Amino acid sequence: xxxxxxxxxxxxxxxxxxxxxxxxxxxxxxxxxxxxxxxxxxxxxxxxxxxxxxxxxxxxxxxxxxxxxxxxxxxxxxxxxxxxxxxxxxxxxxxxxxxxxxxxxxxxxxxxxxxxxxxxxxxxxxxxxxxxxxxxxxxxxxxxxxxxxxxxxxxxxxxxxxxxxxxxxxxxxxxxxxxxxxxxxxxxxxxxxxxxxxxxxxxxxxxxxxxxxxxxxxxxxxxxxxxxxxxxxxxxxxxxxxxxxxxxxxxxxxxxxxxxxxxxxxxxxxxxxxxxxxxxxxxxxxxxxxxxxxxxxxxxxxxxxxxxxxxxxxxxxxxxxxxxxxxxxxxxxxxxxxxxxxxxxxxxxxxxxxxxxxxxxxxxxxxxxxxxxxxxxxxxxxxxxxxxxxxxxxxxxxxxxxxxxxxxxxxxxxxxxxxxxxxxxxxxxxxxxxxxxxxxxxxxxxxxxxxxxxxxxxxxxxxxxxxxxxxxxxxxxxxxxxxxxxxxxxxxxxxxxxxxxxxxxxxxxxxxxxxxxxxxxxxxxxxxxxxxxxxxxxxxxxxxxxxxxxxxxxxxxxxxxxxxxxxxxxxxxxxxxxxxxxxxxxxxxxxxxxxxxxxxxxxxxxxxxxxxxxxxxxxxxxxxxxxxxxxxxxxxxxxxxxxxx
Numbered sequence: 001x002x003x004x005x006x007x008x009x010x011x012x013x014x015x016x017x018x019x020x021x022x023x024x025x026x027x028x029x030x031x032x033x034x035x036x037x038x039x040x041x042x043x044x045x046x047x048x049x050x051x052x053x054x055x056x057x058x059x060x061x062x063x064x065x066x067x068x069x070x071x072x073x074x075x076x077x078x079x080x081x082x083x084x085x086x087x088x089x090x091x092x093x094x095x096x097x098x099x100x101x102x103x104x105x106x107x108x109x110x111x112x113x114x115x116x117x118x119x120x121x122x123x124x125x126x127x128x129x130x131x132x133x134x135x136x137x138x139x140x141x142x143x144x145x146x147x148x149x150x151x152x153x154x155x156x157x158x159x160x161x162x163x164x165x166x167x168x169x170x171x172x173x174x175x176x177x178x179x180x181x182x183x184x185x186x187x188x189x190x191x192x193x194x195x196x197x198x199x200x201x202x203x204x205x206x207x208x209x210x211x212x213x214x215x216x217x218x219x220x221x222x223x224x225x226x227x228x229x230x231x232x233x234x235x236x237x238x239x240x241x242x243x244x245x246x247x248x249x250x251x252x253x254x255x256x257x258x259x260x261x262x263x264x265x266x267x268x269x270x271x272x273x274x275x276x277x278x279x280x281x282x283x284x285x286x287x288x289x290x291x292x293x294x295x296x297x298x299x300x301x302x303x304x305x306x307x308x309x310x311x312x313x314x315x316x317x318x319x320x321x322x323x324x325x326x327x328x329x330x331x332x333x334x335x336x337x338x339x340x341x342x343x344x345x346x347x348x349x350x351x352x353x354x355x356x357x358x359x360x361x362x363x364x365x366x367x368x369x370x371x372x373x374x375x376x377x378x379x380x381x382x383x384x385x386x387x388x389x390x391x392x393x394x395x396x397x398x399x400x401x402x403x404x405x406x407x408x409x410x411x412x413x414x415x416x417x418x419x420x421x422x423x424x425x426x427x428x429x430x431x432x433x434x435x436x437x438x439x440x441x442x443x444x445x446x447x448x449x450x451x452x453x454x455x456x457x458x459x460x461x462x463x464x465x466x467x468x469x470x471x472x473x474x475x476x477x478x479x480x481x482x483x484x485x486x487x488x489x490x491x492x493x494x495x496x497x498x499x500x501x502x503x504x505x506x507x508x509x510x511x512x513x514x515x516x517x518x519x520x521x522x523x524x525x526x527x528x529x530x531x532x533x534x535x536x537x538x539x540x541x542x543x544x545x546x547x548x549x550x551x552x553x554x555x556x557x558x559x560x561x562x563x564x565x566x567x568x569x570x571x572x573x574x575x576x577x578x579x580x581x582x583x584x585x586x587x588x589x590x591x592x593x594x595x596x597x598x599x600x601x602x603x604x605x606x607x608x609x610x611x612x613x614x615x616x617x618x619x620x621x622x623x624x625x626x627x628x629x630x631x632x633x634x635x636x637x638x639x640x641x642x643x644x645x
Contacts (some may be wrong), residue, residue, distance in 0.1 A: 010065075040216075070316075072325040076332025078316045079114065082341065083307075083333075084217065086406040090169035090341055091469030095290075096348030097359050098467055100242065100279025101644060102291040104341040106299055106473060108282070111337040111637040113303040115630050118330030122317050122582060126326070126576035127584070131318070133311050133487075134424045139591070140490045140578045141498035141570070146505065150483070151424035153509075154311060157479065158417050162312075163410065163453050165472050166573055170406045171381045173399075184597035218336075220401040221343035223394070228385050232350035243275040246352040248360045261315045273362040279349075282644045290470070295546025300478045301553045305484035311416040324619040327626045334633050338640065344382070351381035359384065379468050389557065414449055418442040448526035470545075477549035478516040482508025482556035489560055494572070494579050500564030508556035515539065515548055545622025584617065 070078075095103035130136045134154070138147035209568050232238045232245075278284045285295045320326040352359040359381050361367045364374035371377035386398045422442045427433060433441070482505050489496040522536040534541065543551070576582050576589040618626070 030392040030396075032393035033399070036393055036396035037403075038398055040397075040403075051225065058632055070319040070325070071323065072320065072328035073332065075316055075320045075325060075329030076336070078319075078330060079313055079333040081217070082312050082316060083110070083337075084404050085166050086169040086173065087165040087468055087472060088340060089221075089344060089382050089402055090172055091467070091472065092344040093348030093351065093385075094378040094380075095469045096345035097246075097352040097381040097468050098376070099276050099290045099451075100281075100349060101282055101341065101345055102276075102278070102282060102288075103469060104289055104345050105282050105296055106303065106469075106643070107337050107340045108640060109299045109303045110307060111334045113300065113307040114330050114334040114337065115633065116304065117308045117313070117317065118327040121142055121314075121487075121491060122326045122330075123323060123583045124578065124580055125314065125318065127322055129577075132423045133309050133418050136578075137486070137490060137501070138424075140575075142574070143498055146502050147424055149502075149505070150427065154420055155417055158413050159449065159594075161450055161475055162473065165468065166406050166410060167453065169379075170402070171377055171467060173386075173402050197598065216397075216401045218339065218343070220398045221339075221347075224385055224390065224398060225347050227344045227389050228347040228350040228354075231389060232353045235313070235346075237354065238346065239280055240400055242279055242349050242353060243277065245351070246275050246356050246360050248273050248357045248362070258586050273356075273360050277444050280644070282641060285518050289544075291580065292544055292546060294550065295544060298477055298481075298546040298549030298553075299473075301484050301549055302473065302480050305480040305487070307474070309483060309487040311420055312413060315416050315419065322619065323617065323621050324626060327618070327630070331626065331629050331633055332639075338636065341640070345363070347385055347539075348378070348381040351385050352378070354388075355384060377466070395627040411427050414446045417449055418445045421445045433633065446481055474519070474545040475516065477545045478512040478519070478552070480510065481549050481553035482512065485553050485560060487558065489580075491580050493561075494575055495564055495569055496560055497564040497567045497570060499567045500560040501565055502563075504556045504560035508552055511555065515545075519545075519614040532607055542599075545623040 057334075092107075093101055125136060128136055128139055130139065131149075134147045134150040137150060138485075140142065191270055227233055229238055233241070276284075276288065276290065278288065283296075284291055286292045286294055317326050317329065320329055359377055361370050361377050367377050369376050371380050373379075386395060386402075419442070422438050422445070426438070426441055430437070468601065485508070486496075486501045486505055507599045519539060519540055524536075524542060525534050571590065573590045575585070576585040576587045578589070
């Protein structure tokens with residue numbers, strides 16, 4: 001357990017490796033750390049209460065969409081902060097420690113897809129006057145089954161992927177920081193505080209706290225990044241010697257564990273810990289076990305789904321004052337996506353160079369002694385850096401940053417989930433519910449999410465995955481491609497029908513769930529174990545999860561197109577302002593879910609149509625400026641792709 005973490009003896013002679021006294025992880029929190037943590041929580045609570053009081057919380061738009069009047073800086077910071085949670089601090093640094101910068105591909109692809117959100121998806125979302133993304137599909141296709149199905153699926157995914165990943169990542173950090181085995185109480189406190197912000201303040205409090213937490217994350221991560229890279233010998237030495245200095249000491253491993261037998265060549269400590277020679281590259285061979293280059297297409301598919309159709313992200317953009325603020329916010333968030341490579345991935349690599357025997361361990365028994373996990377300890381790279389490199393006070397500050405990241409993600413999920421539940425599910429059964437009732441029920445639903453999350457914590461404690469971020473992305477690759485295909489076709493192809501979308505979605509998700517169940521029914525054999533027998537079926541061993549994402553997306557899109565061509569097309573009068581080409585239409589849209597009846601005010605309906613169409617227009621004073629800056633951001637992102645190719 002954690003008490004055993006201080007028993008290691010380091011045999012390395014390299015100047016970069018720390019001695020045994022520095023590896024004692026029994027951390028003593030000083031009064032300066034408590035002061036930093038206390039000031040942080042008081043500040044965030046005050047801001048949350050203030051922001052909730054200055055915004056109208058007694059309307060649905062006020063509570064769930066911040067009154068649709070957020071400034072572009074807040075929108076951009078909130079999108080980035082909602083995306084970068086504690087699972088990124090743990091996951092990106094851990095994957096960097098495991099195999100280098102390849103994991104940054106997910107972040108650099110996000111740079112482009114955030115801009116696609118602002119320029120292609122948001123104009124349609126604003127013109128269609130929606131509150132949730134499933135609501136858009138219901139307007140686009142008619143009927144209820146797609147909207148309700150997606151809403152339920154989204155809530156399930158929130159609970160068992162997003163919340164679980166954040167809690168697991170937070171659990172790792174708290175375990176090291178507080179030197180405890182049972183982190184249930186700490187997780188409960190974090191969940192309760194996060195839920196409190198959402199219940200009291202709605203989206204305004206969430207967005208304001210997101211902005212503060214984004215600043216804290218960036219400032220703290222910059223400081224630790226500079227300090228960790230310098231401790232590893234500087235950027236050039238880190239990039240040149242990572243594959244050598246990151247290897248654990250063979251004698252060190254054998255002195256502790258006899259199972260790492262020299263005769264077992266293919267599964268020895270040395271071979272299991274070998275770092276890929278492509279650790280400095282974003283583009284890797286098609287056979288690479290981590291990030292094969294064709295998989296970048298799958299990364300784009302998953303990223304497009306996440307940033308352009310995930311309620312947590314889209315809800316931030318919907319809260320903007322107008323489309324110009326949406327685009328400016330997307331530009332800011334896109335620029336910020338450049339930073340995780342330098343603030344999280346490189347520090348993870350530095351941590352492995354500083355503590356190769358611990359962070360780079362591969363023998364199951366030895367890793368069990370290091371971090372209480374038989375799958376590896378790379379997930380502990382960032383917590384190691386915080387605890388061992390930062391002075392008193394700064395440790396407490398970075399603890400606040402990690403907590404801020406966790407709270408940001410949880411508050412975003414809680415608020416977005418309550419919005420989906422009210423708008424897409426509750427109002428199906430309580431059509432006459434007034435706004436006060438909707439807000440109360442939404443807050444109660446947050447409490448339900450909290451209870452489910454707390455129940456899930458003990459299960460998380462038993463979960464040990466050698467790399468958290470690839471786990472998250474693999475689940476996304478199994479489940480998101482069909483959703484991405486439907487949203488893309490709904491926006492760009494007027495001919496897609498409800499039947500084509502629904503059955504493509506069902507079949508695609510069945511395929512993804514089959515792979516998901518098989519993946520975790522046959523766990524990956526632990527490296528370093530004698531007489532390994534890999535019993536996994538070929539669909540797992542021969543098809544990388546990123547390659548599977550491409551296959552799933554292609555099948556789903558093909559099915560949607562074929563079925564749509566053989567079913568009755570949707571009347572063009574029902575598609576006004578629901579596709580990209582009709583986003584500026586001022587015609588009155590026919591809506592089967594809200595039919596026109598005698599006595600309806602024709603002038604009012606025409607006025608509403610014109611105002612909704614106007615929402616899809618840019619402010620003419622800034623349209624060229626935002627387009628120019630977006631092009632510059634794309635060029636910057638392309639430069640990094642080329643530089644680290």
